[in-house]
Amino acid sequence: MMVLDFYFIGCSGCMASINPLNAIYEKYKNKDLIIASLTERDSQKAVLDFEKRYKIRYPGYINAAESVKSYHVTTFPTFYFIDKEGKIGSVFVGFTDNF
Template sequence: MTDALNAPGGLSRRRLLTAAGALGAVGLAAALSGCAADDPLAQQARAGDNKNYVAGDGSVTEYAKDTRKPPVDFTGVLYDGTKLGSKDLVGHVTVLNFWFAACAPCRVEAPELEALHTEFKPQGIVFYGVNLRDEQGTAEAFEQSFKLTYPSFNDKDGQVLLAMSGMVPPGAVPTTLVLDKQGRVASRVLGQLERGTLKTLITSAAAE
């Protein structure tokens, strides 16, 4: 495993991620309009109150190609009833975002994820949410409120989360994983993401 801030040759990567993070912060401020700007839980997350969720530390980790663990192996059900497995994702760079509706930072980053999904969809990069707590009605209300067009797994039974053991700490929501085209975890954002940083991680995985 290679931390993006400590990997050999990591100076250029660190500069890249730092620059991307700075751009992401600017983009975040611009994106928080409409329902996101007025959302009290989103405001709570920006205030740093850390209520109703276990906050990640915001760390960004990349895993070198030759040190990645074997492809993840899971099967789950989307809220529309579609059964989907990890094998269906092979050949695509995949973004998995672990969330639930009452998670304040999930509300802050929702517009960022949707913007990146829209940007990368033409390149064949796929996005899926993994909802860990909500009933279907609650999850769908969240998706409608934030105009999310990518689907989410109903993971109240924890099957997808269990398959990510060691990559997604239980209760540390949000967490975002980028899977390479083989289905291996290429990078992880633990905690609220920044758009520019995640864009850099996706672009890096797509270029492999």
């Protein structure tokens, strides 16, 4: 399974999702789970500093404007859950405590 996390640095929901995503990653990292955070707005330096400061355990990617467009992301954060066959299982827009 793959989780695509569309975010940008400073987005309040994006910031709130870090600890839950870290926990999910740690719990399932050896069970074929991939989490990828994608940003279209932030520079490489900003993302590297951000990942270090907040101890993010899953990879982040920059220059994701085409992915944002392809997945029709208009609100941040947006999470896509994609199964092993590449089918989108669910999409969550925004972040709440029951994530």
